[in-house]
Protein backbone atom coordinates (compact mmCIF):
# COMPACT_ATOMS: atom_id res chain seq x y z
CA UNK A 1 0.00 0.00 0.00
CA UNK A 2 1.28 3.46 -0.83
CA UNK A 3 0.07 7.03 -0.64
CA UNK A 4 -0.96 6.63 -4.26
CA UNK A 5 -3.37 3.80 -3.61
CA UNK A 6 -6.34 6.12 -3.24
CA UNK A 7 -6.06 7.41 -6.80
CA UNK A 8 -5.75 3.94 -8.29
CA UNK A 9 -8.63 1.90 -9.56
CA UNK A 10 -8.46 -0.88 -7.00
CA UNK A 11 -9.98 -3.43 -9.37
CA UNK A 12 -7.90 -2.44 -12.39
CA UNK A 13 -6.51 -5.35 -14.39
CA UNK A 14 -2.81 -6.26 -14.28
CA UNK A 15 -1.41 -9.07 -16.47
CA UNK A 16 0.16 -11.67 -14.19
CA UNK A 17 2.87 -11.38 -11.58
CA UNK A 18 6.23 -9.73 -12.07
CA UNK A 19 9.20 -11.98 -11.33
CA UNK A 20 10.76 -9.28 -9.20
CA UNK A 21 13.95 -10.37 -7.47
CA UNK A 22 13.58 -7.54 -5.02
CA UNK A 23 10.76 -5.06 -4.47
CA UNK A 24 11.00 -1.85 -6.48
CA UNK A 25 9.06 1.40 -6.32
CA UNK A 26 5.33 0.67 -6.68
CA UNK A 27 4.93 3.17 -9.51
CA UNK A 28 7.51 1.26 -11.53
CA UNK A 29 6.24 -2.23 -10.77
CA UNK A 30 2.64 -1.29 -11.54
CA UNK A 31 3.41 0.41 -14.87
CA UNK A 32 2.58 -1.55 -18.00
CA UNK A 33 1.42 -0.94 -21.58
CA UNK A 34 -2.28 -1.81 -21.89
CA UNK A 35 -4.35 -1.78 -25.06
CA UNK A 36 -7.75 -1.65 -23.38
CA UNK A 37 -8.45 2.02 -22.68
CA UNK A 38 -11.61 3.44 -21.18
CA UNK A 39 -13.11 6.45 -22.97
CA UNK A 40 -13.11 8.36 -19.64
CA UNK A 41 -11.37 11.68 -20.39
CA UNK A 42 -8.16 12.67 -18.62
CA UNK A 43 -8.84 15.51 -16.19
CA UNK A 44 -7.07 18.78 -17.22
CA UNK A 45 -5.03 19.09 -13.97
CA UNK A 46 -3.71 15.56 -14.51
CA UNK A 47 -2.92 16.26 -18.14
CA UNK A 48 -0.71 19.22 -17.28
CA UNK A 49 1.07 17.19 -14.56
CA UNK A 50 2.21 14.70 -17.18
CA UNK A 51 4.08 17.39 -19.08
CA UNK A 52 5.37 19.09 -15.94
CA UNK A 53 6.95 15.74 -15.03
CA UNK A 54 8.50 15.42 -18.49
CA UNK A 55 9.81 19.00 -18.26
CA UNK A 56 11.81 18.19 -15.13
CA UNK A 57 13.63 15.27 -16.69
CA UNK A 58 17.41 15.64 -17.02
CA UNK A 59 19.00 16.15 -20.44
CA UNK A 60 22.42 16.51 -22.01
CA UNK A 61 23.74 20.05 -21.22
CA UNK A 62 20.15 20.80 -20.12
CA UNK A 63 19.20 21.32 -23.78
CA UNK A 64 15.71 19.84 -23.23
CA UNK A 65 15.33 18.67 -26.83
CA UNK A 66 11.90 17.10 -26.27
CA UNK A 67 8.74 18.53 -27.76
CA UNK A 68 5.20 17.17 -27.55
CA UNK A 69 2.09 17.53 -29.69
CA UNK A 70 -0.89 16.66 -27.52
CA UNK A 71 -4.50 16.05 -28.50
CA UNK A 72 -7.59 15.11 -26.53
CA UNK A 73 -10.70 14.06 -28.43
CA UNK A 74 -11.84 17.69 -28.13
CA UNK A 75 -8.85 18.71 -30.25
CA UNK A 76 -10.57 16.77 -32.99
CA UNK A 77 -8.38 17.87 -35.90
CA UNK A 78 -5.05 17.17 -34.19
CA UNK A 79 -6.35 13.94 -32.64
CA UNK A 80 -7.43 12.74 -36.10
CA UNK A 81 -4.03 13.67 -37.54
CA UNK A 82 -2.10 11.80 -34.84
CA UNK A 83 -4.42 8.81 -35.06
CA UNK A 84 -4.09 8.68 -38.84
CA UNK A 85 -0.30 8.34 -38.51
CA UNK A 86 -0.52 5.11 -36.52
CA UNK A 87 0.12 1.72 -38.06
CA UNK A 88 -2.98 -0.36 -38.71
CA UNK A 89 -2.18 -2.71 -35.82
CA UNK A 90 -1.91 0.19 -33.39
CA UNK A 91 -5.06 1.84 -34.74
CA UNK A 92 -7.01 -1.29 -33.82
CA UNK A 93 -6.78 -0.54 -30.12
CA UNK A 94 -5.57 3.07 -29.75
CA UNK A 95 -8.83 4.62 -30.94
CA UNK A 96 -10.35 4.62 -27.46
CA UNK A 97 -7.43 6.35 -25.76
CA UNK A 98 -8.70 9.81 -24.76
CA UNK A 99 -5.25 11.33 -25.19
CA UNK A 100 -2.68 10.95 -27.96
CA UNK A 101 0.74 12.56 -27.71
CA UNK A 102 3.45 12.76 -30.33
CA UNK A 103 6.94 12.92 -28.83
CA UNK A 104 9.61 14.65 -30.91
CA UNK A 105 13.22 15.51 -30.32
CA UNK A 106 15.51 18.21 -31.62
CA UNK A 107 18.44 16.31 -33.13
CA UNK A 108 20.83 19.29 -32.96
CA UNK A 109 21.89 21.37 -29.97
CA UNK A 110 19.90 24.58 -29.73
CA UNK A 111 23.01 26.65 -28.85
CA UNK A 112 25.28 25.65 -31.76
CA UNK A 113 23.31 23.52 -34.22
CA UNK A 114 25.72 20.57 -33.86
CA UNK A 115 24.35 17.02 -33.76
CA UNK A 116 23.07 15.97 -30.35
CA UNK A 117 23.65 12.26 -30.15
CA UNK A 118 21.78 12.05 -26.87
CA UNK A 119 18.58 13.70 -28.06
CA UNK A 120 16.66 10.43 -28.43
CA UNK A 121 17.94 9.35 -25.02
CA UNK A 122 16.71 12.63 -23.54
CA UNK A 123 13.26 12.31 -25.10
CA UNK A 124 13.02 8.70 -23.88
CA UNK A 125 13.89 9.76 -20.38
CA UNK A 126 11.32 12.56 -20.44
CA UNK A 127 8.70 10.04 -21.57
CA UNK A 128 9.78 7.75 -18.72
CA UNK A 129 9.20 10.62 -16.27
CA UNK A 130 5.80 11.27 -17.87
CA UNK A 131 4.92 7.56 -17.68
CA UNK A 132 5.77 7.26 -14.00
CA UNK A 133 3.83 10.44 -13.21
CA UNK A 134 0.90 8.97 -15.16
CA UNK A 135 1.05 5.78 -13.11
CA UNK A 136 0.86 7.83 -9.93
CA UNK A 137 -2.26 9.51 -11.28
CA UNK A 138 -3.95 6.19 -12.04
CA UNK A 139 -3.35 6.63 -15.79
CA UNK A 140 -1.63 4.27 -18.20
CA UNK A 141 0.72 5.12 -21.07
CA UNK A 142 1.27 2.89 -24.10
CA UNK A 143 4.15 4.03 -26.30
CA UNK A 144 4.01 3.37 -30.03
CA UNK A 145 6.92 3.49 -32.47
CA UNK A 146 4.63 2.08 -35.14
CA UNK A 147 3.62 5.21 -37.03
CA UNK A 148 4.46 7.04 -40.24
CA UNK A 149 7.21 9.55 -39.35
CA UNK A 150 7.50 10.84 -42.92
CA UNK A 151 3.82 11.74 -43.05
CA UNK A 152 4.04 13.29 -39.58
CA UNK A 153 6.62 15.78 -40.86
CA UNK A 154 4.30 17.07 -43.57
CA UNK A 155 1.02 16.78 -41.71
CA UNK A 156 2.22 18.67 -38.64
CA UNK A 157 4.72 21.00 -40.40
CA UNK A 158 7.61 19.79 -38.25
CA UNK A 159 10.82 21.86 -38.67
CA UNK A 160 13.84 20.00 -40.17
CA UNK A 161 15.83 19.83 -36.90
CA UNK A 162 13.05 17.96 -35.14
CA UNK A 163 12.30 14.27 -35.49
CA UNK A 164 9.01 12.59 -34.58
CA UNK A 165 9.91 9.56 -32.46
CA UNK A 166 6.98 8.13 -30.56
CA UNK A 167 3.21 8.39 -30.18
CA UNK A 168 1.76 7.80 -26.72
CA UNK A 169 -1.75 6.57 -26.01
CA UNK A 170 -2.72 7.74 -22.54
CA UNK A 171 -5.83 7.18 -20.45
CA UNK A 172 -7.58 5.06 -17.86
CA UNK A 173 -7.54 1.34 -18.47
CA UNK A 174 -10.54 -0.83 -19.24
CA UNK A 175 -11.08 -4.55 -18.72
CA UNK A 176 -9.41 -6.85 -21.29
CA UNK A 177 -12.89 -8.13 -22.20
CA UNK A 178 -13.45 -4.86 -24.07
CA UNK A 179 -10.88 -5.95 -26.69
CA UNK A 180 -11.28 -8.28 -29.68
CA UNK A 181 -10.24 -11.90 -28.95
CA UNK A 182 -6.67 -11.79 -30.27
CA UNK A 183 -5.82 -8.53 -28.51
CA UNK A 184 -7.45 -9.77 -25.32
CA UNK A 185 -5.11 -12.76 -25.31
CA UNK A 186 -2.09 -10.50 -25.69
CA UNK A 187 -3.41 -8.17 -23.00
CA UNK A 188 -3.59 -11.04 -20.51
CA UNK A 189 -0.19 -12.57 -21.31
CA UNK A 190 2.17 -12.13 -18.35
CA UNK A 191 4.93 -9.65 -19.11
CA UNK A 192 8.51 -10.84 -19.15
CA UNK A 193 12.03 -9.49 -18.93
CA UNK A 194 15.55 -10.81 -19.39
CA UNK A 195 17.15 -11.89 -16.12
CA UNK A 196 19.46 -9.45 -14.35
CA UNK A 197 22.44 -11.70 -15.13
CA UNK A 198 21.95 -11.07 -18.86
CA UNK A 199 22.07 -7.31 -18.60
CA UNK A 200 24.40 -6.37 -15.72
CA UNK A 201 28.14 -7.07 -15.99
CA UNK A 202 31.23 -6.09 -14.02
CA UNK A 203 34.41 -8.02 -14.81
CA UNK A 204 33.88 -8.76 -18.49
CA UNK A 205 31.28 -8.44 -21.20
CA UNK A 206 28.42 -10.88 -20.55
CA UNK A 207 29.96 -12.01 -17.28
CA UNK A 208 27.14 -11.54 -14.79
CA UNK A 209 28.01 -9.01 -12.12
CA UNK A 210 28.33 -10.33 -8.56
CA UNK A 211 26.19 -7.34 -7.57
CA UNK A 212 23.13 -9.08 -9.00
CA UNK A 213 24.12 -12.67 -8.12
CA UNK A 214 21.29 -14.15 -5.99
CA UNK A 215 23.81 -16.19 -3.98
CA UNK A 216 25.72 -13.06 -3.02
CA UNK A 217 22.77 -10.72 -2.56
CA UNK A 218 20.59 -13.33 -0.83
CA UNK A 219 17.71 -12.25 -3.08
CA UNK A 220 15.90 -14.80 -5.21
CA UNK A 221 12.27 -14.31 -6.21
CA UNK A 222 10.03 -11.66 -4.66
CA UNK A 223 7.15 -12.08 -7.10
CA UNK A 224 4.66 -9.26 -6.92
CA UNK A 225 0.99 -10.02 -6.67
CA UNK A 226 0.14 -6.90 -8.68
Ligand SMILES: Cc1cc2nc3c(=O)[nH]c(=O)nc-3n(C[C@H](O)[C@H](O)[C@H](O)COP(=O)(O)O)c2cc1C
Nearest residue numbers: 031032033034087090142143144145146147166191
Ligand atom coordinates in the same frame (compact mmCIF):
# COMPACT_ATOMS: atom_id res chain seq x y z
C1 LIG B 1 10.15 2.84 -28.39
C2 LIG B 1 8.94 1.96 -28.18
C3 LIG B 1 8.14 1.63 -29.26
C4 LIG B 1 6.99 0.84 -29.06
N1 LIG B 1 6.15 0.62 -30.11
C5 LIG B 1 4.99 -0.05 -29.90
C6 LIG B 1 4.03 -0.16 -30.94
O1 LIG B 1 4.18 0.36 -32.05
N2 LIG B 1 2.89 -0.87 -30.68
C7 LIG B 1 2.67 -1.44 -29.45
O2 LIG B 1 1.60 -2.05 -29.27
N3 LIG B 1 3.55 -1.32 -28.44
C8 LIG B 1 4.70 -0.63 -28.62
N4 LIG B 1 5.58 -0.46 -27.59
C9 LIG B 1 5.29 -1.03 -26.27
C10 LIG B 1 6.20 -2.22 -25.97
O3 LIG B 1 5.83 -3.31 -26.78
C11 LIG B 1 6.15 -2.56 -24.47
O4 LIG B 1 6.65 -1.47 -23.74
C12 LIG B 1 6.96 -3.80 -24.16
O5 LIG B 1 6.38 -4.94 -24.76
C13 LIG B 1 7.07 -4.06 -22.67
O6 LIG B 1 5.78 -4.17 -22.11
P1 LIG B 1 5.36 -3.25 -20.88
O7 LIG B 1 5.47 -1.79 -21.30
O8 LIG B 1 3.93 -3.63 -20.57
O9 LIG B 1 6.29 -3.51 -19.74
C14 LIG B 1 6.69 0.34 -27.76
C15 LIG B 1 7.52 0.69 -26.68
C16 LIG B 1 8.63 1.50 -26.87
C17 LIG B 1 9.46 1.90 -25.67
